[in-house]
Amino acid sequence: MPVAASTDITVRVLLFASYAESLGREALEVSLSQPASIADVVSHIRRLPGGASLPPKPLCARNLAHAGQDDRVADGDEIAILPPLAGG
Amino acid sequence: MTFLTSDPVELAPLLASVQSPARGGLSLFLGQVRDHHEGRAVVRLDYSAYGPMAEAECARIVAEAEQRWDVAVALRHRLGSLAVGDTAVAVVVASAHRADAFAACRHVIEEVKRRVPIWKREHYADGTLTWVDPTATLQHV
Numbered sequence: 660m661p662v663a664a665s666t667d668i669t670v671r672v673l674l675f676a677s678y679a680e681s682l683g684r685e686a687l688e689v690s691l692s693q694p695a696s697i698a699d700v701v702s703h704i705r706r707l708p709g710g711a712s713l714p715p716k717p718l719c720a721r722n723l724a725h726a727g728q729d730d731r732v733a734d735g736d737e738i739a740i741l742p743p744l745a746g747g
Numbered sequence: 748m749t750f751l752t753s754d755p756v757e758l759a760p761l762l763a764s765v766q767s768p769a770r771g772g773l774s775l776f777l778g779q780v781r782d783h784h785e786g787r788a789v790v791r792l793d794y795s796a797y798g799p800m801a802e803a804e805c806a807r808i809v810a811e812a813e814q815r816w817d818v819a820v821a822l823r824h825r826l827g828s829l830a831v832g833d834t835a836v837a838v839v840v841a842s843a844h845r846a847d848a849f850a851a852c853r854h855v856i857e858e859v860k861r862r863v864p865i866w867k868r869e870h871y872a873d874g875t876l877t878w879v880d881p882t883a884t885l886q887h888v
Contacts, residue, residue: 675797676866677878723800725862739797739864745879746794746801746824746865747778747836747856 666693668734672700676742678717681709691732697721698728700738717741750805751796753827756834765819765841774848776856778836780829784879788872794826794835797864808858812840816847820855824865835867 669690679685682704689703697719704710718741719726732738762773780792801824809820821839829835838855842848860881870876 673797675864676795676868720797720800720864723803725804739800741797741864742866742878743880743882744860744862744864745867745881746796746863747860 667691668693668695668732668736670695670700670732670734670736670738672704673737673739674704675739678713678740678742681712682707683709689738695732696728697726697730697732697738700732701728701740704740713740718744750802750809750822751798751824751826753825756823756825756837758837758839761821761823761837761839764821765839767819767841770819770841770843772842772845772848774838774840774842774845774852776836776838776852777834778856780831780833780835782831784869787869789831789869790872791831791870792829792835793868793870794824794829795866795868796824796826801863801865804863805859808855808862811858812851812855815854816842816851818842818847818851820851822855822859824859824863826865 667690669688672689673686674682689700691699705713716728720739720741721730722737782789805822809822812818812820819841824836838852840848840852867879868876869879
């Protein structure tokens with residue numbers, strides 16, 4: 660019989676700049692049940708203390724490339740939640 | 748190639764990296780720290796980045812430009828604490844002709860601002876500071 664945990668995935672979430680300040684940390688591990696999307700990761704983060712100040716659909720990246728809210732995430736992915744970019 | 752640096756941006760190596768006898772038109776864009784923003788006096792900017800992704804995104808932007816135009820592109824963005832007048836970003840484009848050099852240079856800096864995960868915190872003359880959010884001031888985009 661499959662155990663429930665086997666369907667879970669764990670992703671590493673990175674926070675930057677104002678978002679890292681709001682949450683009080685720059686990285687954390689998040690476990691989600693499959694299938695999971697970028698939006699599910701964001702929802703999880705927004706429920707944490709300080710997370711409510713993040714917009715519902717922030718800019719995100721998956722494994723060093725920009726990703727959409729509906730993009731699927733896989734076990735071991737690095738998901739970054741990016742405040743408004745201000746380079747240049 | 749490393750696109751991010753914590754050292755002052757040196758133009759000579761960037762120019763040398765794209766110059767060739769076949770490319771006689773060079774276009775240069777520099778972004779330097781301004782002393783004002785939204786009517787407030789700025790004294791310093793702190794730049795930070797999601798380093799690995801910023802490097803990857805810069806590489807993609809340069810590759811796209813070099814594929815779209817017949818150009819060679821050099822790009823450097825500085826991180827850390829910058830004073831007014833310091834160069835934050837430099838784009839150098841060399842091409843056989845000026846039209847491609849100007850077009851590619853404009854494209855690269857616009858894509859850097861739109862896609863590369865870099866953030867800046869402004870320090871004001873009154874001692875306060877804030878994270879810059881370009882999306883909050885659309886007139887400058």
